[in-house]
Amino acid sequence: MKAESLSGMDSVFVTLDAANAPLHIGIVLELEPNDATTRDPQVRFSEIKATIEKRLGNLSVLRRRVIRVPFDLGPPQLVDDPDFDISFHVVRRAVPSPGDAKQVEALIGRIMARSLSPDRPLWEISVIEGLEQGRTAILMKIHHALADGVSGVAVFAELFDLDPTSPREAKDAKAHVAAPIPSQVELLARSSSELLRRPAAALEALGSTLERMADRVDELVKDLASSTPSLLAAPRTSLSGTVSYARNFERFKLDLQQVKEVARSHGGTVTDFAMTIVGGALRRLLEERGETPDADLVAFMPVNIRAPGTEGELGNRISARLVPMASQTRDPFDRLDMLVANGKALSKTEDADSDFLNEVADAAGPTVASMAGRLIDAFDLFDHLPPVANVVVSSIPGPPVPLWCAGQKIVRATPLGPLMLNQSLNITLLSYIDTLEFGILACAKKVPDATLLREFLIEEAQMLLVEGGSVAHATSA
Known part of the structure; x- marks a missing residue:
């Protein structure tokens, strides 16, 4: 699939991401076991992982990396990851069994504090075992550059089923071969051909950008001043x-x-x-x-x-x-x-x-x-x-009907938003x-x-x- 430039807003989420303020969103799902659910946690994890892997064909963006242009002189690029490995994205974690709500929440807090690896597609699913009543939790993280709250909920819903006995149809996730990752020189050339010919263009572009941004902010603030x-x-x-x-x-x-x-x-x-x-x-x-x-x-x-x-x-x-x-x-x-x-x-x-x-x-x-x-x-x-x-x-409308994962009913779905700027x-x-x-x-x-x-x-x-x-x-x- 051809490389794509991120939009202005998506680019901002990439460039403002920091180690102390990673800009990913998340959702915590709790799965309720039933009579058909295996008691073997390794088998249960494998079933959940296999279910997710089958659905990746419906969500090709989850197999794509975000590559930054040198010195951020152009918008980040979304490219296929030729080394994609589901094992880096669906991982197994646990709380001491039987883990109560506070232990689960503490683990989720620690996971949400960690940045997503920039050398892989910017998402991760933690399958958390050891919960009370034999339940399993799933913490899904995706970078804000790839999804906002509404699209994040809709996209992750594609990973799950509306019925425990009728899995939704999945496309072939391996239908194409990923192209090689562009080199830093190639990225710079694509984004800044003028810069390579004339280095002073960088300062001119920066000055023009600042002036354009100031003018647009001034216009918008005047429009909004009376109402906000x-x-x-x-x-x-x-x-x-x-x-x-x-x-x-x-x-x-x-x-x-x-x-x-x-x-x-x-x-x-x-x-x-x-x-x-x-x-x-x-x-x-x-x-x-x-x-x-x-x-x-x-x-x-x-x-x-x-x-x-x-x-x-x-x-x-x-x-x-x-x-x-x-x-x-x-x-x-x-x-x-x-x-x-x-x-x-x-x-x-x-x-x-x-x-x-x-x-x-x-x-x-x-x-x-x-x-x-x-x-x-x-x-x-x-x-x-x-x-x-x-x-x-933030308020997000979610599914009005229950979802299922690997035959288990999702009984809870709790959202998590990022800490941005000085919030x-x-x-x-x-x-x-x-x-x-x-x-x-x-x-x-x-x-x-x-x-x-x-x-x-x-x-x-x-x-x-x-x-x-x-x-x-x-x-x-």
């Missing part, structure tokens, strides 16, 4: 700053129908409900630390801008919004009403900001993004720059069948109290659900 908070509206808290190399992972789930009923009774959405409990929980967490922000906390919210029917296409089609979370409002129902009203006001400006991030990424190009990332890292600038937001909150906390929610799963990924240094945050989130949800007429039910098990 300032880029400096987020109060400074102990959550902000350079993230560490370690991660804490927590999760819990709510009844999806109960959440929808409460949200709809206030004219809102599942996302409004989630923002309501996050705003209250973060305020309480900061108060436990002795902090009292003088303004509402602000969430960075990725927004799906995919056209209908393109959910399975890889790459990123996202924009983003900065959303005040009404965290200063203590009553959760008043907070929900404020967020619903604010969301309706923001929806009227969708045309203005729908492609903001992609247009800025295209204008900047990989060279500027790479230079910015290195400068920030070299001087720990995130410890000094004001925060753009206090938390990343030390990511809270991502995913609907799966009749539950709403919350995945909390946090910098272990900035958020050592992630378990307490989870408890506050559950308590905030219970206040809305119980007083809203539902019988609240939240669990991490």
